Amino acid sequence: MARPRKPLLSRDRIVEAASSLVDSEGLDAVSTRRLAAVLGVSGPSLYNHFRNKDEILDAVADAVSVQVDLSMFEASDARDWREALHDWALSYRAALAAHPHIVPVLARGPGRRPAGLRVADAVFGAMVGAGWPPAQATRIGALMRYFITGSALGSFAGGFVDDESAYDPADYPHLGQAHLLAERGREVDEGAFEVGLRALLDGLALQYEEYARPTETVRRGRKRP
Structure with a gap:
């Protein structure tokens, strides 16, 4: 029996094609008609794998x-809750920075998405295991998601133009170097994220003594200091 000229349609092929469209052209570029054309199949065949466009974007x-x-949330890992949150936040932001157009979908929360739910479960479980009460662990998870996804929705440095004449000292006496921000965008944005992340974690560390359960052994056998 002759082999098909094109690989059989699968969820993975559809997601790969949709991901490429989102990365290159944004969310509005994705439609079942467009995906079918990219994949060389008929439109209705996509519905054997996904019910609609929203499911594809999910x-x-x-x-x-x-x-x-x-990995920093695994029981065998030596990092404490603060180090774990810091390193996880950097990894999460790096993933979003590589795929910025999908951030609005991620910002809505995990819904029923398995990987997204595993992220939420890992963060919540680690915080409760470290001694945070469940209600406060939920708030920490929400706070981190707001901060990380918010940072990935746009670039502060990218909001300035590379034109010195746009920042007349007579009107903007403190923006004399603003035209240099665009070419230093990544440095500025990553530095701002790190400053904000450390400030956020410093604040949580101050709250830890107030909220953490004083008599319970925390994750990985460590006791609350």
Whole structure:
């Protein structure tokens, strides 16, 4: 029996094609008609794998969540809750920075997405295991998601133009170097994220003594200091 000229359609092929479209052209570029054309199949064949465009975008978002490192939350890892949150946040932001157009979908929350739910489960479990009460662990997970996804929705440095004349000292006496921000975008944005992350974690560390359970042994056998 002759082999088909094109690979059989699969969820993975659809997600890969949709991911490429999102990365290169944005969310509005994705439609079942466009995907079918890219994949060389008929439109209705996509519905054997996904019910609609929203399900496809959810799968694309989950493929990004899979890229987030969760090893720091494993019981065998030596990092404490603060170090774990810091390193996880860097990994999460790196994944979003590589796929910025899908961030609005991720920002809605995990819904039923398996990888997204594993991220939420890992963060919540680690915080409770470290001694945070469940309600506060939930708030920490929400806070981290707001901060990380918010940072990935746009670039502060990219909001300035590379034109010195746009920042007349008579009007903007403190923006004399603003035209240099665009070419230093990555440095500025990553530095701002690190500053904000450390400030956020410093604040949580101050709250830890107030909220953490004083008599319970925390994750990995460590006791609360």
